[in-house]
Amino acid sequence: MIQELPKISTSLFPKSDFPNLLTAVNGQALAYLDSAASAQKPHAATEATTAFVEHQYANVHRGVHTLSQLATDAYELVRDQVKVVLNAADRNEIIFTKGCTESINLVAQSFARPLLQPGDEILLTELEHHSNIVPWQLAAEASGAKVIAARIHDNGELDLEDFKAKLNSRTKIVAFTHISNALGTILPAKEMTEMAHAFGATVLIDGAQSGPHAAIDVQEIGADFYVLSIHKMYGPTGVGVLYGKLNLLEAMPPYQGGGSMIRSVSFEETTFAELPAKFEAGTPNIAGVVGLGATLDYIAGPNWNRDSWVRRVTEIGNYEAVVREYGVSQLAEIEGLSVYGDAEEMAGIISFTLKTVHPHDLGTILDQHGVAVRAGHHCCQPLMKRLGVPATARASIAAYNDLEDMDRLASAVIAAKEIFA
Numbered sequence: 001m002i003q004e005l006p007k008i009s010t011s012l013f014p015k016s017d018f019p020n021l022l023t024a025v026n027g028q029a030l031a032y033l034d035s036a037a038s039a040q041k042p043h044a045a046t047e048a049t050t051a052f053v054e055h056q057y058a059n060v061h062r063g064v065h066t067l068s069q070l071a072t073d074a075y076e077l078v079r080d081q082v083k084v085v086l087n088a089a090d091r092n093e094i095i096f097t098k099g100c101t102e103s104i105n106l107v108a109q110s111f112a113r114p115l116l117q118p119g120d121e122i123l124l125t126e127l128e129h130h131s132n133i134v135p136w137q138l139a140a141e142a143s144g145a146k147v148i149a150a151r152i153h154d155n156g157e158l159d160l161e162d163f164k165a166k167l168n169s170r171t172k173i174v175a176f177t178h179i180s181n182a183l184g185t186i187l188p189a190k191e192m193t194e195m196a197h198a199f200g201a202t203v204l205i206d207g208a209q210s211g212p213h214a215a216i217d218v219q220e221i222g223a224d225f226y227v228l229s230i231h232k233m234y235g236p237t238g239v240g241v242l243y244g245k246l247n248l249l250e251a252m253p254p255y256q257g258g259g260s261m262i263r264s265v266s267f268e269e270t271t272f273a274e275l276p277a278k279f280e281a282g283t284p285n286i287a288g289v290v291g292l293g294a295t296l297d298y299i300a301g302p303n304w305n306r307d308s309w310v311r312r313v314t315e316i317g318n319y320e321a322v323v324r325e326y327g328v329s330q331l332a333e334i335e336g337l338s339v340y341g342d343a344e345e346m347a348g349i350i351s352f353t354l355k356t357v358h359p360h361d362l363g364t365i366l367d368q369h370g371v372a373v374r375a376g377h378h379c380c381q382p383l384m385k386r387l388g389v390p391a392t393a394r395a396s397i398a399a400y401n402d403l404e405d406m407d408r409l410a411s412a413v414i415a416a417k418e419i420f421a
């Protein structure tokens, strides 16, 4: 928790490193507060990606020619980098997908669906994004299993007692978000994983919101599966990560069939490639993965290693918490404004409503002031129902935001309030 607010004069990532942040919106300088929907991209990473595409590009894992080998090396280097980011035990535990959503669907279909029996349970929480609900419902419907959700307290914190009470011998899968994209609640991932393992359940952690904001150690947490959304981590769209424990991934059938994921194919029988190729059918998003590597280099600096990565993302998380706290203190001055989410551990999200203004109208007026927020259910309809609101406005904070962005947010909210007064 933040005890006192240090003075912040500049953002942790210079805005000038992100060309899109310099765009004028509706004649105003942009205050981009929608990084939870997707983060802006550092020029250094897009430039490195373009250089790769223009000078090193070829398909991977299939050519003896020089460019194909260079491209394969560049692509596989990023797997090693992601292994370090997550502190995975083995590089073959890192699978590239097209997003967090695909990573979860892969586990739901390849791991859960063959495992689940009628009467089995999948335990989620009320905080989950639709991507961590619907794939489990599809697997449950196909197998006669049931999806249930642990409750949250009114302040957005997980009700750990309810979570514990809902674990039982029928619980086969436990899936929860590490950080809530809608409220910012940080969940006690290690404690929850230990509780789930005590009942023999397999744990998937949705790290879409934690990836760029917190140090992650899958071995420390004990997660069986951990998924990342790269476009939310300042990286390219169309790339996701699935981490899975080696023994689990080895035992799972392929999710998709095609080129690259086979050892041999005949019309009678196909045998599959070893990990990680088994789960990377077809031509992958080569430039996207290389762009992810360049993005990680931007975040942590040249020659980064596990220690410097952990230091950097911890610094980012702490910085964003300070910006959030300042923003909340500014918004708290506005009569009729309610902030949702006040758990003990919070990341850089401010979800709020204004009594007299619908969140969509609020979002539209903020946009006229150059302030970009998301207004809606944030792909968390069950959570909105639990909070008793159809939608909220959400300001999500990244390392390129600063206190001025929070001032801009507060004054634009006041302007919206005056319009609707």
Ligand code: 7TS
Residues within 6 Å of the ligand: 036, 037, 038, 098, 099, 100, 101, 102, 129, 131, 132, 177, 179, 180, 181, 182, 206, 208, 209, 228, 229, 230, 231, 240, 374, 378, 379
């Ligand atoms: N899980 C969480 C917690 C998320 O926040 C998101 C995206 C996803 C899963 C899906 O990830 P993707 O890689 O498939 O895009 N969250 C949001 C959001 O909050 N606003 O827009 C997208």
